[in-house]
Amino acid sequence: MTIEVRNIVKEFGSFRALDNVDLRVETGELMALLGPSGSGKTTLLRIIAGLEWPDSGVVTIDGEDALAHGAAERHVGFVFQHYALFRHMNVFENVAFGLRVQPRKIRKSEAEIKKRVGNLLDLVQLGWLADRYPSQLSGGQRQRIALARALAIEPRILLLDEPFGALDAKVRKELRAWLRNLHEEIHVTSIFVTHDQEEALEVANRVVVMDKGRIEQIGSPGDVYERPASAFVHGFIGESIVLPVEVRDGRVRLGDRDLDLIAQDAAAGPSKLFVRRHDVAVGPSGSGVFEGAVKAVRAFGPMQRADIVLGGLGGDILIEIDAPRDHSLKVGDHIGLQPQRYRIFADR
Amino acid sequence: MTAVAQRRSLPGFGLTMGLTITWLSLMILIPLAGLFVKTAELSFAEFWSTVTAPRTLHALKISFGLAFAAACVNLIAGLLIVWALVRYRFPGRRIFDAIVDIPFALPTAVAGIALTTLFAQKGWLGAPLAALGIKVAFTPLGIFLAMIFIGIPFVVRTVQPVLLDLDTELEEAAECLGASRWQTIWRVILPSLTPALLTGFALAFARAVGEYGSVIFIAGNLPNVSEIAPLLIVIRLSEFRYADATAIAVVMLVFSFLIIFVLNRIQHWAQSRSLATA
Numbered sequence: 001m002t003i004e005v006r007n008i009v010k011e012f013g014s015f016r017a018l019d020n021v022d023l024r025v026e027t028g029e030l031m032a033l034l035g036p037s038g039s040g041k042t043t044l045l046r047i048i049a050g051l052e053w054p055d056s057g058v059v060t061i062d063g064e065d066a067l068a069h070g071a072a073e074r075h076v077g078f079v080f081q082h083y084a085l086f087r088h089m090n091v092f093e094n095v096a097f098g099l100r101v102q103p104r105k106i107r108k109s110e111a112e113i114k115k116r117v118g119n120l121l122d123l124v125q126l127g128w129l130a131d132r133y134p135s136q137l138s139g140g141q142r143q144r145i146a147l148a149r150a151l152a153i154e155p156r157i158l159l160l161d162e163p164f165g166a167l168d169a170k171v172r173k174e175l176r177a178w179l180r181n182l183h184e185e186i187h188v189t190s191i192f193v194t195h196d197q198e199e200a201l202e203v204a205n206r207v208v209v210m211d212k213g214r215i216e217q218i219g220s221p222g223d224v225y226e227r228p229a230s231a232f233v234h235g236f237i238g239e240s241i242v243l244p245v246e247v248r249d250g251r252v253r254l255g256d257r258d259l260d261l262i263a264q265d266a267a268a269g270p271s272k273l274f275v276r277r278h279d280v281a282v283g284p285s286g287s288g289v290f291e292g293a294v295k296a297v298r299a300f301g302p303m304q305r306a307d308i309v310l311g312g313l314g315g316d317i318l319i320e321i322d323a324p325r326d327h328s329l330k331v332g333d334h335i336g337l338q339p340q341r342y343r344i345f346a347d348r
Numbered sequence: 349m350t351a352v353a354q355r356r357s358l359p360g361f362g363l364t365m366g367l368t369i370t371w372l373s374l375m376i377l378i379p380l381a382g383l384f385v386k387t388a389e390l391s392f393a394e395f396w397s398t399v400t401a402p403r404t405l406h407a408l409k410i411s412f413g414l415a416f417a418a419a420c421v422n423l424i425a426g427l428l429i430v431w432a433l434v435r436y437r438f439p440g441r442r443i444f445d446a447i448v449d450i451p452f453a454l455p456t457a458v459a460g461i462a463l464t465t466l467f468a469q470k471g472w473l474g475a476p477l478a479a480l481g482i483k484v485a486f487t488p489l490g491i492f493l494a495m496i497f498i499g500i501p502f503v504v505r506t507v508q509p510v511l512l513d514l515d516t517e518l519e520e521a522a523e524c525l526g527a528s529r530w531q532t533i534w535r536v537i538l539p540s541l542t543p544a545l546l547t548g549f550a551l552a553f554a555r556a557v558g559e560y561g562s563v564i565f566i567a568g569n570l571p572n573v574s575e576i577a578p579l580l581i582v583i584r585l586s587e588f589r590y591a592d593a594t595a596i597a598v599v600m601l602v603f604s605f606l607i608i609f610v611l612n613r614i615q616h617w618a619q620s621r622s623l624a625t626a
Contacts, residue, residue, distance in 0.1 A: 077524070086535075101527040
């Protein structure tokens with residue numbers, strides 16, 4: 001089932017939540033909408049579900065005009081951040097809800113409902129909780145039940161709004177892997193909203209990065225990380241060193257110094273230089289574009305993180321870099337720094 | 349070896365429990381015990397003949413029956429009022445919200461006189477109703493109306509905060525699962541409100557059973573027609589038949605207690621389903 005969104009505009013009062021958004025989701029994809037809060041990602045998801053209506057634009061699901069129908073007729077599975085389980089029903093009845101409210105003509109028999117709910121509970125590996133009430137479950141269990149409930153109606157597409165947002169870090173990690181496996185098993189076209197870049201990059205086949213109601217970039221997790229399309233994406237995904245530079249006559253200047261860097265295709269004028277923290281080679285003084293003094297070193301895991309004061313740039317600039325552990329860095333060392341990969345974007 | 353004093357994470361149990369028991373005893377248990385002691389002055393045969401006298405039975409029937417009916421009406425009307433006040437934004441909503449409390453605040457005698465004036469045979473509403481052959485003032489129907497009037501805020505004020513708190517995501521979830529608006533109300537919203545509705549019902553019922561001030565003005569107080577049990581108690585008192593009065597009071601007390609106890613159990617059952625803890 002493909003989903004197509006064209007020219008969607010949505011305003012709340014004077015706030016433009018979505019500004020001419022176009023998006024196409026292919027059959028069987030698991031897509032992440034990633035962005036900071038207020039970027040419009042949840043609004044877009046709710047418009048696709050039919051819980052919110054756009055001011056203008058087109059939404060089609062499998063070629064069919066979705067805006068002609070309300071949420072109840074769209075056959076869309078929706079999973080809420082805070083689960084939204086029915087507290088007065090046990091787990092079985094929660095999952096069976098979508099089957100029980102079907103029009104009498106197509107409603108399944110009690111035996112069929114029982115079988116289907118049993119299968120779904122097995123799918124989310126919680127068959128043993130059928131008689132419990134939601135208040136007796138942990139957060140992770142509740143969210144899996146919410147997912148089983150959404151799948152009960154055999155939805156054409158599955159939408160998840162910050163599905164792991166209310167869970168603690170460890171459960172979150174487990175559920176990420178679990179969701180990816182589940183998607184491989186059932187293969188329903190899915191979109192999930194998250195503000196957690198790690199979650200988006202780890203779970204999705206494709207990532208849509210949003211900011212201020214616009215789509216900044218659509219690409220594979222590798223693409224958005226390795227080849228960010230804009231300054232926003234570079235700054236939002238992964239950790240970067242950002243330096244204010246100026247591009248003039250195809251040369252890159254920082255303060256009153258020419259840097260031995262290529263301006264790429266950034267337009268002349270004030271720009272920003274982005275370097276990933278681990279894309280900086282450390283060598284002896286004089287070996288790189290930048291000179292710096294080590295101010296602090298924190299070692300953990302396979303990397304060490306160092307605070308470096310860049311010198312000779314008319315005013316000290318403090319940056320953080322990640323270097324391999326085998327490289328000995330001591331506080332007070334004077335070192336040379338060479339960006340191995342970098343991007344320059346003109347200031348907007 | 350010295351015993352280590354047991355520490356509780358919440359201090360003050362002794363003090364608060366002591367105060368609670370003292371207060372309950374002084375304000376509720378001792379006066380009620382007095383009721384039973386006074387009633388015990390009667391032999392059982394006397395007691396039985398007092399409470400099974402046709403006039404007493406009729407008064408009890410009027411009080412409990414009409415209170416129950418009025419509470420049922422208030423349950424439905426109260427739910428509709430709450431729904432309108434919570435779910436819609438309309439001009440004057442805050443004023444309506446405040447008006448709901450008037451039966452709480454109004455002296456009951458004022459309410460009784462107002463209702464009687466309104467529904468008397470020449471009153472604004474009484475006259476057209478009389479033309480249709482419906483007599484309200486000085487009949488059980490009038491008592492019923494007065495009981496509805498004083499009971500409505502109880503349902504509204506207990507259900508309102510629960511509906512306000514009810515997560516709209518629940519309704520969105522139901523809608524996404526294909527439920528119609530009616531199915532959502534019937535299967536999701538009403539069950540979530542059930543405990544609060546039962547509490548409101550019990551409070552409105554209890555208030556109507558004990559109501560005196562507003563009812564006696566509109567009731568007409570004809571023995572065996574429109575006489576309520578609390579009024580009969582007052583009549584017995586004014587005749588200096590104190591033991592007879594307390595006998596009727598004891599019957600009312602036991603009945604009320606049983607009914608509220610049963611409602612309480614139903615409510616507990618409804619709540620334990622949704623708030624069960626592991």
